[in-house]
């Protein structure tokens with residue numbers, strides 16, 4: 001099978017416009033004859049569900065949270081990008097496009113990124129119309145801030161709760177459609193499998209997390225908007241339940257998985273404090289607007305930070321990347337932090353931490369301004385660490401945060417399984433090998449509000465899916481597989497808890513497939529992972545029954561999938577003999593330790609096809625053609 | 638730290654629950670409250686016992702999933718803090734801690750500490766939105782909103798929908814939750830056209846879902862992890878009364894809806 005990205009022809013500025021004109025429509029009267037399943041109610045899922053229901057489609061929505069409003073998008077703090085150029089500082093669609101392609105280290109599809117930049121403005125308009133209380137200036141106009149990897153201020157924000165406010169906007173739009181009877185939603189319901197009938201995705205199998213009931217749902221198309229898989233690292237900034245299950249099951253049913261090894265390690269998180277820890281907490285990147293990052297110049301300097309004189313501090317980002325300074329992109333900032341800590345200059349009890357210091361900004365702007373900008377983040381920091389960041393510098397360290405990899409989709413956001421569409425963080429997205437700050441919210445909402453409503457209509461109008469009901473044998477088969485798997489999980493009566501095995505998997509992934517990767521380490525991980533999987537299936541403990549709320553069982557199912565998926569990630573990292581963005585292969589670096597890309601051999605999307613139990617997955621390549629942006633060495637110096 | 642935990646265990650919605658006592662040793666003060674419960678659960682599972690079920694997800698104080706009453710107070714004794722953000726350094730070695738689910742008629746217990754709060758979603762579906770469809774809206778800067786108004790709206794929009802306000806109220810009133818949404822939109826020009834309709838619809842749904850009335854004791858404000866002010870309730874009451882006085886029977890036109 002050859003991958004056809006279905007990129008429209010014509011100049012890049014006109015592709016989306018042309019495509020919108022060329023795509024087939026479904027007439028208003030016919031829309032109600034089509035049904036679509038949306039899995040996930042984050043920004044991507046909720047915005048898609050609302051917009052599709054407004055058009056007149058019948059929408060069935062699922063999420064595992066107890067309310068759709070609790071999807072993990074709620075936790076996004078810093079902001080959302082858009083090429084509005086309100087500050088008149090030189091932004092444009094073209095610049096947002098360019099920054100994103102460059103930020104992604106030239107591993108994203110140009111046409112998609114251009115479209116993303118084109119629709120970005122409309123997202124802000126939409127959110128404001130919904131009543132999202134973005135930050136304003138005194139004159140009543142919208143305020144902007146800057147984020148990593150950009151030299152313009154294009155980030156819109158609502159205090160440190162931008163994700164919450166955007167999600168509540170999308171959620172209320174969706175709930176309005178629930179009230180109107182156009183959307184039916186099922187919370188505390190986990191999708192366990194997709195169902196493919198005659199080559200097209202025609203539904204899903206779910207488990208009601210309260211009653212344990214396994215059920216089939218048929219539709220004319222399915223949308224997965226199930227978020228990212230950073231929890232493969234066990235510790236990450238993601239919510240506890242975030243997982244890979246939905247997209248991994250789809251992968252096993254024929255959807256190709258693209259660039260699984262492209263993961264983002266966020267530079268500004270609260271450092272690890274002990275083994276009891278269940279997650280890592282992000283300190284928004286926006287803090288880097290006013291905080292300066294440093295470590296002592298001398299190794300093993302244990303003096304408290306305020307006793308270290310100015311000239312004995314190394315503001316290493318400002319030193320190494322003078323034009324972006326503390327706002328260097330995430331992959332670069334994270335690696336730089338790792339490097340100074342590996343040199344023995346890290347701070348805090350573990351030596352794995354760097355300072356993020358606000359002293360100078362507080363002097364310059366006054367405490368009140370800093371408090372207004374970051375008050376809630378400072379509070380959160382103090383609550384977790386017991387230290388007051390107005391007085392002592394914050395300590396931060398990188399943590400797993402976002403996954404650029406995901407299911408492969410074409411320009412229409414359709415996977416390799418016809419009818420199965422993938423939105424938001426769950427697709428392999430527009431961020432290439434590294435995502436810029438404030439661009440995930442933009443992408444999720446672009447996908448849901450402004451792209452899928454067009455491309456899905458086109459799919460319905462052209463594919464004309466025949467009627468299928470849940471009586472079909474494929475549904476029966478998927479259901480019985482789901483039952484069988486639950487039975488197997490409940491039979492696990494070993495000695496180790498699932499969390500314990502997950503923790504071990506996480507440390508293997510962090511060590512060998514985290515911020516720095518090399519052939520030897522990846523091969524080692526590929527040896528360890530199967531033994532861990534065996535350990536899981538022989539020695540894990542899963543208590544309780546399958547016909548009631550059973551968090552232990554839910555977790556076991558998710559970890560079982562991580563244990564398989566981790567292998568795919570390492571395989572992908574091993575095959576890509578270059579460094580690009582968040583994928584840093586230690587063998588491929590320049591003399592001063594920067595990523596060394598290999599455009600001749602690796603300017604492609606790696607899309608993996610499941611080949612069956614125990615078989616190596618098959619690699620397919622989608623070559624990336626750069627017609628508008630010139631391939632360059634990415635420099636932020 | 639060594640703790641004595643008294644925890645509400647209830648197999649499911651039909652069966653009766655009871656308090657069960659557990660001793661837990663080796664708790665670190667850097668743990669969050671939920672990590673302390675994780676530790677207990679790991680221990681229980683190793684003994685083949687069922688872990689204590691509780692709702693949680695983000696563990697950052699923003700998703701609103703966590704919902705424990707600790708020593709009788711929703712989200713525990715620390716002001717402006719969800720239980721997932723409460724750290725064990727706020728407790729003392731040897732403490733006895735009582736952990737219970739939200740108690741409210743409209744929030745039936747599903748299991749142990751997990752309750753069904755879907756009534757809150759249904760209230761939003763009844764009117765907690767601005768009726769705008771995707772596309773065809775004006776430029777974001779065409780709607781000017783003063784900084785103060787935007788800040789006020791944001792103060793109320795900060796609600797995380799956890800339901801602590803309901804759990805703290807002796808009448809199990811959801812007034813603060815409903816009023817926060819109404820107040821957010823009341824401070825914004827976008828919210829004006831539907832202002833009356835929204836108040837009527839949301840209040841009606843709230844009553845229908847079995848939430849009680851407000852007796853002005855303000856327990857809700859005291860436990861709200863986001864510090865939502867009860868001034869929202871006064872605003873909502875005004876809007877509701879005004880809407881009632883000027884109410885015109887809803888007419889449906891063919892093809893509408």
Ligand SMILES: Cc1cc2nc3c(=O)[nH]c(=O)nc-3n(C[C@H](O)[C@H](O)[C@H](O)COP(=O)(O)OP(=O)(O)OC[C@H]3O[C@@H](n4cnc5c(N)ncnc54)[C@H](O)[C@@H]3O)c2cc1C
Nearest residue numbers: 040041042043044064073078079191227424425438440441
């Ligand atoms: C702490 C933090 C801060 C961030 N800050 C920013 C920021 O400032 N700016 C920015 O642009 N990005 C930010 N991001 C990234 C951004 O928030 C996410 O990438 C984005 O919100 C993902 O949205 P989504 O809709 O794709 O998925 P999610 O919001 O993760 O939603 C996933 C949904 O899928 C459901 N689901 C998953 N699996 C299943 C299943 N098997 N069955 C049923 N339902 C399922 C869940 O219930 C949920 O509803 C941040 C991320 C984190 C972790």
Ligand code: FES
Nearest residue numbers: 694696701703721
């Ligand atoms: S777990 Fe999300 S608010 Fe507590």
